[in-house]
Amino acid sequence: MSYKMETSNLSSNLAPIVKVENFHLHYYTRRGVYKALNGVNLEIRKGEVLGVAGESGCGKSTLGRSIMGLIPRNAAVVNGRILVDGKDYLKPLNDYYKKAKKFKPTKNADILKKVNEEMSSIRGQKISMVFQEPMTTLNPLLQVGYQIAEVLYYHNPGLLASRRLSRHRATKEDMKNIIKILKENGINEKLTDYLKSRNILGLEDQVISIWRRKDLHDLKKEQIIEKLCCEPINSFTKKYLEVIEKENKLPNFSRVPIIGRLVKRELFKEGYKKASEFLGLLGIPNADKMVYMYPHELSGGQRQRIVIAIAMINNPELVILDEPTSALDVTIQAQILELIKELKESTNSSYMFISHDLSVLAEVSDRIAIMYAGQVVEVGKKENIFDQPKHPYTQMLMEAIPTIEVHELKGIKGEVPDMRNPPKGCMFRDRCPYAMPICAEKRPDLIKVGEDHYVACFLYEGGKS
Amino acid sequence: MIIAARQLSKFFDVKGVKNAKIRAVENVNIEIKEGEIVGLVGESGSGKSTLGRLLIRLIEPTSGEILYNIPDDELDEFDIALKNNDQNAVKKIVDKYSIMRLHGKELKTFRRNVGIVFQDPYSSLDPRLKIEDIIAEPIVETGFLKGPKVKARVLELLDEVQLPREFSYRFPHELSGGQRQRVALARGIATNPKLVILDEPTSALDVSIQAEILELLKELRKKYNMAMLLITHNISVVSYMADRVFVMYAGKIMEKGNKNDIIKNPEHPYTQALISAVPQIKRVRQRIILKGDPPNLINPPKGCRFHPRCPVALPICGWTADEVKPTLEYLISSKYFTEFSNTKVEVKDELELTVYNAKADKLREIINIEKENLRPLMSIKDIIDENGNVTLKLYKYETPELIKLENGREVECLLFSKFKE
Amino acid sequence: MKEKMSKKDMTDKNEIKPDRWRELRLSLQVFFSNKAAVAGLVIFLFYFFDALILQFFPQILPFKHPYSLTPNYADPIPLPPSWKHPFGTTYPGVDLLRAVIKSIRLDFWLSLEIVIPGAIIGLIIGIIATYFGGWIDEVLMRITDIVFSIPYLVLAIAIGYVLGRTLNSMMIALILVWWPLYARYARSVTLETKELTFIEAARASGTSNFKIMFKHILPNSLPPVFVQISLDLGTIMLTISALAFIGFLPAANLPELGYLTSLGYNYIQTAPWAMIIPGLFIVLFALAVNLMGDGFRDVIDPRRRSEL
Numbered sequence A: 001m002s003y004k005m006e007t008s009n010l011s012s013n014l015a016p017i018v019k020v021e022n023f024h025l026h027y028y029t030r031r032g033v034y035k036a037l038n039g040v041n042l043e044i045r046k047g048e049v050l051g052v053a054g055e056s057g058c059g060k061s062t063l064g065r066s067i068m069g070l071i072p073r074n075a076a077v078v079n080g081r082i083l084v085d086g087k088d089y090l091k092p093l094n095d096y097y098k099k100a101k102k103f104k105p106t107k108n109a110d111i112l113k114k115v116n117e118e119m120s121s122i123r124g125q126k127i128s129m130v131f132q133e134p135m136t137t138l139n140p141l142l143q144v145g146y147q148i149a150e151v152l153y154y155h156n157p158g159l160l161a162s163r164r165l166s167r168h169r170a171t172k173e174d175m176k177n178i179i180k181i182l183k184e185n186g187i188n189e190k191l192t193d194y195l196k197s198r199n200i201l202g203l204e205d206q207v208i209s210i211w212r213r214k215d216l217h218d219l220k221k222e223q224i225i226e227k228l229c230c231e232p233i234n235s236f237t238k239k240y241l242e243v244i245e246k247e248n249k250l251p252n253f254s255r256v257p258i259i260g261r262l263v264k265r266e267l268f269k270e271g272y273k274k275a276s277e278f279l280g281l282l283g284i285p286n287a288d289k290m291v292y293m294y295p296h297e298l299s300g301g302q303r304q305r306i307v308i309a310i311a312m313i314n315n316p317e318l319v320i321l322d323e324p325t326s327a328l329d330v331t332i333q334a335q336i337l338e339l340i341k342e343l344k345e346s347t348n349s350s351y352m353f354i355s356h357d358l359s360v361l362a363e364v365s366d367r368i369a370i371m372y373a374g375q376v377v378e379v380g381k382k383e384n385i386f387d388q389p390k391h392p393y394t395q396m397l398m399e400a401i402p403t404i405e406v407h408e409l410k411g412i413k414g415e416v417p418d419m420r421n422p423p424k425g426c427m428f429r430d431r432c433p434y435a436m437p438i439c440a441e442k443r444p445d446l447i448k449v450g451e452d453h454y455v456a457c458f459l460y461e462g463g464k465s
Numbered sequence B: 001m002i003i004a005a006r007q008l009s010k011f012f013d014v015k016g017v018k019n020a021k022i023r024a025v026e027n028v029n030i031e032i033k034e035g036e037i038v039g040l041v042g043e044s045g046s047g048k049s050t051l052g053r054l055l056i057r058l059i060e061p062t063s064g065e066i067l068y069n070i071p072d073d074e075l076d077e078f079d080i081a082l083k084n085n086d087q088n089a090v091k092k093i094v095d096k097y098s099i100m101r102l103h104g105k106e107l108k109t110f111r112r113n114v115g116i117v118f119q120d121p122y123s124s125l126d127p128r129l130k131i132e133d134i135i136a137e138p139i140v141e142t143g144f145l146k147g148p149k150v151k152a153r154v155l156e157l158l159d160e161v162q163l164p165r166e167f168s169y170r171f172p173h174e175l176s177g178g179q180r181q182r183v184a185l186a187r188g189i190a191t192n193p194k195l196v197i198l199d200e201p202t203s204a205l206d207v208s209i210q211a212e213i214l215e216l217l218k219e220l221r222k223k224y225n226m227a228m229l230l231i232t233h234n235i236s237v238v239s240y241m242a243d244r245v246f247v248m249y250a251g252k253i254m255e256k257g258n259k260n261d262i263i264k265n266p267e268h269p270y271t272q273a274l275i276s277a278v279p280q281i282k283r284v285r286q287r288i289i290l291k292g293d294p295p296n297l298i299n300p301p302k303g304c305r306f307h308p309r310c311p312v313a314l315p316i317c318g319w320t321a322d323e324v325k326p327t328l329e330y331l332i333s334s335k336y337f338t339e340f341s342n343t344k345v346e347v348k349d350e351l352e353l354t355v356y357n358a359k360a361d362k363l364r365e366i367i368n369i370e371k372e373n374l375r376p377l378m379s380i381k382d383i384i385d386e387n388g389n390v391t392l393k394l395y396k397y398e399t400p401e402l403i404k405l406e407n408g409r410e411v412e413c414l415l416f417s418k419f420k421e
Numbered sequence C: 001m002k003e004k005m006s007k008k009d010m011t012d013k014n015e016i017k018p019d020r021w022r023e024l025r026l027s028l029q030v031f032f033s034n035k036a037a038v039a040g041l042v043i044f045l046f047y048f049f050d051a052l053i054l055q056f057f058p059q060i061l062p063f064k065h066p067y068s069l070t071p072n073y074a075d076p077i078p079l080p081p082s083w084k085h086p087f088g089t090t091y092p093g094v095d096l097l098r099a100v101i102k103s104i105r106l107d108f109w110l111s112l113e114i115v116i117p118g119a120i121i122g123l124i125i126g127i128i129a130t131y132f133g134g135w136i137d138e139v140l141m142r143i144t145d146i147v148f149s150i151p152y153l154v155l156a157i158a159i160g161y162v163l164g165r166t167l168n169s170m171m172i173a174l175i176l177v178w179w180p181l182y183a184r185y186a187r188s189v190t191l192e193t194k195e196l197t198f199i200e201a202a203r204a205s206g207t208s209n210f211k212i213m214f215k216h217i218l219p220n221s222l223p224p225v226f227v228q229i230s231l232d233l234g235t236i237m238l239t240i241s242a243l244a245f246i247g248f249l250p251a252a253n254l255p256e257l258g259y260l261t262s263l264g265y266n267y268i269q270t271a272p273w274a275m276i277i278p279g280l281f282i283v284l285f286a287l288a289v290n291l292m293g294d295g296f297r298d299v300i301d302p303r304r305r306s307e308l
């Protein structure tokens, strides 16, 4: 993980990591075909927090999961595509749907398997996801340290090997130099350059995490850092760790029963270390004890932090947070929101923050997308969405949210359409006070109404705003 | 007062563990006037639902009194009698107004006068009954109406909650979440109760539906002048609905007062943090981020239950040696480790610790520097040198009680009782 | 608002019926998508119609003595299957096809007569135990455990001694042994139901405990218990047959599958069909109701109802 402040210029920040184009997804069930996503258009840019809001059942989670490729077998990719770094992983599913006369979940499942295999290389590494209920992600039978180490073990074993080897290769001299650099310059490129030149780059995150600790006296930090060197290692372990360090993947011999066990033990031991460092960075007190605990021993807020740690540990480009605070109390929610803000500052990842609560999104997002009945109906900068909401649904939603500052509340009459049989025209028509004849015939597309501000509504077609 | 509780406590047994009790509600005093909406806010697990259930006797209290329909002057008399420990006067009023003495017919009449609406509109309606039978249940069972009048009342109630009359023949699974909650509401007000407990009535609903239900609740209150206890963790909802607010934390009432006062000018440190933590579209207030989690109610913190998280805790707020020990150890082993060698901390009793191999002066100096940030250190009263070892004595803690401030606010916090003295 | 509503009313009215049909159709769909359950149902229906016809319309069938076996002492040694005797014969010269058809009647009804009263007793006790909880629960469940631990054979034999070896005494014995199973099961189901909020809502409405039990808890506990019954019918038939096999039948010549099996027992080496065929019919029934019960379980499982 890079802790350096990102200095890249703004324009490259705007390039999208994920691009969703006219994406349609249907769920086939015994009760009918639920048209969960009906032409979603959206992009997630580098380094931004994109908030996604909407009522329950409007397809927020489905969208998040589709980007991850985590969809069930009864989900048909009907149309459109999702580009992750320019690649459309779901294409085979769409091809199957287009080719098949009758959609069969079993056939879909076969293709899904292949898609999953292909995506497993980016999941947890390039993109990761945090769910509302932490217990769905955490295994109740495993220590939390193990679960974090596992992610590293499968996606980034080279890092673990390099950490261990660097501690072996580093000399007392090195440590003195490192401390000197830290004292003179703090944490910056100099340190990285030095470590690189000495072939002990695996020390970087270890040293930094110690140096960043606020609860230690500087002298104590130096003492701990000094101890990071000259760790003995047996020649056999050294051999296989060197292979792993070079390849950054689990070598074939790790499948051999006994050797595999040894490799795994060594790497997991290192994984626990990294896990406790990382939890410390996330502001968890007593992180070194916490890694040996089981999920049920933790409070809801702590569990959610662990899940966020698992999602963040490989320094992914995009983290999808699906209602990460909805099950938490306000004071704990505030802690987690604060954490996400800090992460946003200290990493250069992008975030897709899904929530049904607009005021939560207001706290963390750069841009906000409003979804209704499987479509993005409005998307724009946070300020624009809150100050000049354009879509009638967004406007009415703002009036329906109770806030601490008392204002008249207005509910939105009527209900969301039955998604098995959605109306032909605008999905919001039945509840919209401005509905026009054309709204019953065509579905509006997203059009630009201001700088970086798009709305799908016929009120704005023809340049009106 | 339509209802008042005095020294009300409810302890639940812990399954499988003898002598352990969950102190879900402890020593709570509240009162609700005719026709007012009172918001009860607090984090989950703070005992809100338990308190709501106690008030309408769905569960029996461990101790304390719940007085129904008691005139204000007699409640004052009761409070004085409690203060003076005047058993006779207490008994006289308890016999007259307590809901605990109700049986049979009287209890049914009481049930007719109170109603409840639960959070989950899916599990709170019996899936095997038609909507009309669900709404009719309290009407029939409390003897509110009989025969054909029941059906007429059910239809009237459906109108009241703005559902089509045809819904009376439907089953719950044929309705959406918002519609079900309207049915639950119709059942809650079916017998024209004087008090309705609303336990998170909109927490399971979407905002667009929530706004409509809240609107409806306001209308009903206006029309029938019912008192409502609105239990919720959503402060914005309370801010919109309530006349008065009670703030609960870890089984205790922390603050009571008028809605506007509490929201705009919270006095209690917990209320301040709670209100500042509410996510806001336009942030005006500085956020106070509380550390840690709400406490375990089996073994709650001593003194003030909020003290481990309180940003302004005083030396007497409930600190014990068990809480001071890890703080000292942390200082000794990390921040000031150069100053100590071979130093150990041991708890002697609730209010006393011994630090082995340390100097009193050094310790005093460090504690003085650090106590602003590490609140447990504030509770150290004396630092006594005993040839090489140091004995630390803590202040004796106090338990705050709900006290009334001049502005009419009631607060349970030692910051205020100190000023009063 | 009001106008909109009244418009909605009209459409709602029309929707009500199809809505309800949809749930039923869905249940059937779920059941029929489970192929094994359908096979079970088909087999079960064979047994059911066999039992129904023999009980109420025996005249349709070409049997002179529908309620007893017809021996042929002229040729008592079992004969292998042939055109004349498709299932062969068993000692003493009884045609197995006819014997099996006649036997199913007794086994089938007896199973029902044991399961249903057993289930009713069990449900009542289970519900009382759960609803009141505390020491009532404790006492009732202890009694249940004690009865549960008595081996059914011992009890059946004991009751046989006291009441005489009749079908009724066998039935009573088995009911006595069987209810604890349901009591335990009903208790676990009702315990779950009791935690649902609508029970608390009923209490808040002033409904008495007694009424809550029968109006809310019982109806909501019936479907899972019904599934359990359907799974159990097979076990009961096995038990009855086992009792008959060891000679616990009031009269010889009474057509009963276990008894038929015992007739072939002496010829197991020379004429295996004499034992295998009636045995097969016992096992087939047990298997069929089990598969069918699985199908019912799918039907009441909300997850199964919504997936494809």
Ligand SMILES: Nc1ncnc2c1ncn2[C@@H]1O[C@H](COP(=O)(O)OP(=O)(O)O)[C@@H](O)[C@H]1O
Residues within 6 Å of the ligand: A027, A028, A029, A034, A036, A054, A055, A056, A057, A058, A059, A060, A061, A062, A063, A072, A074, A419
């Ligand atoms: N696995 C599934 N099978 C069938 N329908 C599903 C499945 N998952 C979600 N749905 C349906 O798709 C719609 C969108 O769901 P979801 O994406 O979870 O919405 P949100 O997260 O916005 O609440 C809903 O109507 C839901 O019922």
Ligand SMILES: Nc1ncnc2c1ncn2[C@@H]1O[C@H](COP(=O)(O)OP(=O)(O)O)[C@@H](O)[C@H]1O
Residues within 6 Å of the ligand: B012, B013, B022, B024, B042, B043, B044, B045, B046, B047, B048, B049, B050, B051, B297
């Ligand atoms: N029936 C019960 N048995 C045991 N513990 C209970 C019971 N009901 C509530 N509790 C406990 O009492 C505490 C307060 O719960 P509750 O009143 O539901 O809080 P809230 O409604 O504020 O979330 C919780 O710790 C909860 O686990």
Ligand code: SF4
Residues within 6 Å of the ligand: A391, A392, A393, A426, A427, A428, A429, A432, A433, A434, A435, A436, A439, A444, A456, A457, A458, A459
């Ligand atoms: S397109 Fe028409 S119906 Fe849809 S939101 Fe705009 S005005 Fe309303």
Ligand code: SF4
Residues within 6 Å of the ligand: B268, B269, B270, B304, B305, B306, B307, B308, B310, B311, B312, B313, B314, B317, B400, B412, B413, B414, B415
């Ligand atoms: S009594 Fe007041 S100051 Fe003391 S801990 Fe409690 S809330 Fe904080």
Ligand SMILES: [Mg+2]
Residues within 6 Å of the ligand: A060, A061, A062, A323
């Ligand atoms: Mg969701």
Ligand SMILES: [Mg+2]
Residues within 6 Å of the ligand: B048, B049, B050, B200
């Ligand atoms: Mg609650």
